[in-house]
Amino acid sequence: MSCTSLRWWWRAEEGRVTTFVLALLLGLLALTGLCLDGGLALASKVRAGGQAESAARVGAQALDLAAYRINGVVRIDPVRARDLAQRYLASVGATGTVTATEDTVTVEVTAVYRTQLLSLAGIDDIHTHGRGAAHPQRGVTGIEP
Incomplete structure (x- = not known):
């Protein structure tokens, strides 16, 4: 291919290469966005799960000591458990709902x-x-x- 035919091809392409490169760059940008934001969203989900589990463990430490001392039954004081779990969530900057019964504390973080x-x-x-x-x-x- 001579230099003259290369110049002719370059002038004759009429923007087709530019369109291809633009489409390729947009595709790469979308793929990068999915990878970056998808990974960081997954990390956010893992963090929310960890915060919920930690808050539930903190709440489950609110034992009803009077019942334990009287008959040796290990059960949760639901009011104190909800308070402790909510305070833990506030201390780590998370928001969620806490439900507590006498045997389980459940926390959902959003x-x-x-x-x-x-x-x-x-x-x-x-x-x-x-x-x-x-x-x-x-x-x-x-x-x-």
Whole structure:
């Protein structure tokens, strides 16, 4: 191919290469956004799950000491358990709901991840949820699944 034919080809392409490159760049940007924001949203979900589990464990430590001293029954004081779990959530900057019975504390945490690159495509935030539950036990009884 001579230099003259290369110049002719370059002038004759009429923007087709530019369109291809633009489409390729948009595809790469979308893929990068999915990878980056998807990974960070997954990290947000894992964090919410950890916060929920920790808050449930904190709440399950609110034992009803009067019942334990009277008849040796290990059970939760639901009012104190909800208060302790909510205070833990507030201390780590999380929001969620806490339900407590005499044998289980359940916490559900909701978080909103603000996207970085996907906001260019109109996806401004991703909602993530985490759930944890805990119950009191006397001593170590074995490995739980």
